[in-house]
Amino acid sequence: MTLRDVINKLLGRQPASANTAKERLQLVLAHDRSDLNPELLQQMRREILEVVSRYVEIDLEEGDVTLETEDRVTALVANLPIRRAKLPPPPAEAAPALEANANS
């Protein structure tokens, strides 16, 4: 935050627009560069949350999966605050294999 931002805030004026421009550009370019449409991104976000929540209890309100871009490289960034690990941890697919081993 700059001195100008503070003064603008005190006077109840709109913040300077350059920063808004930068943030909007970064967001739109992350999408342009990845060629992912919003619908697909939304679906991916849902599935990621689904997988992660199988293992740990996550804070869905605070969690976020977004595209970020730096130096022309786009990254999928997931920020998922963990409330607690789920017990018992072994995933559903692994369980039959264990059983089979025990029998042999």
Next chain:
Amino acid sequence: MAAASTRYILICSGKGGVGKTTLTANLGIALAKQGARTAVLDADFGLRNLDLLLGLENRIVYTAQEVLSESCRLEQALVKHKQEPNLALLPAGNPRMLEWLQPEDMQKIAAMLGEHFDYVLIDAPAGIEGGFKNAMAAAREAIVVTTPEVSAVRDADRVIGLLNSEGVKPIQLVLNRVRPKMMANQEMLAVSDVTDILALPLLGLVLEDEQVIVSTNRGEPLTLNGNGSPAARAYTNVARRLQGEDVPLIDPSKERQGIRATIGRLMQTKLF
């Protein structure tokens, strides 16, 4: 001149009206003045304007079209600049050429120019469609022109993506129409914002300058007559940097002087 050492430079932007053709004209004249044999190729067949900015519109006899169809020799189509004979224009042909022109045609023209010139500057059309792709095929390196506005930067990013995928490099950036006062007030994207977002090295920084309009009215690029206006100096410096000279970039915040500028700088100080 062996074609191997000729530099084929695409001047492009994606968005229209950001200053591609103005840069091509001024850069062409500046390079020619510095002793480099320079050809400017108008690859904007739909909306050609390079002839007008160079003041050569009345001297066109043949165009790239006749050269390609071999109804004239390259030398006959080239329009040499009277005051700056190191510079020649190859005019764009009829807009109907767009129907049949292929990337190979542009490569052929560029190679022919390479026989006679040190620099071949290719003025690309706006957009990212066929016309742009034809122009890109003729180039080895590129200068992307943009202004500090969201739409221009976004379009520049698309173009950079295409240049990267075609292996055109190096790609350098010219930031045009910079307004120091608006930047100081943080009402315009900062130079570092644009270079960070596009991740390109800055080849030049051109301040908004009314003299550009005056010069286009006359068909005499600013770099032609040693005009000392801010844009003229900026274009000349772009040419010097292209030639490998180490010329420092201007700092827009230092371009303004007096108490208002000092206050402006103070207001930009990061507090937290």
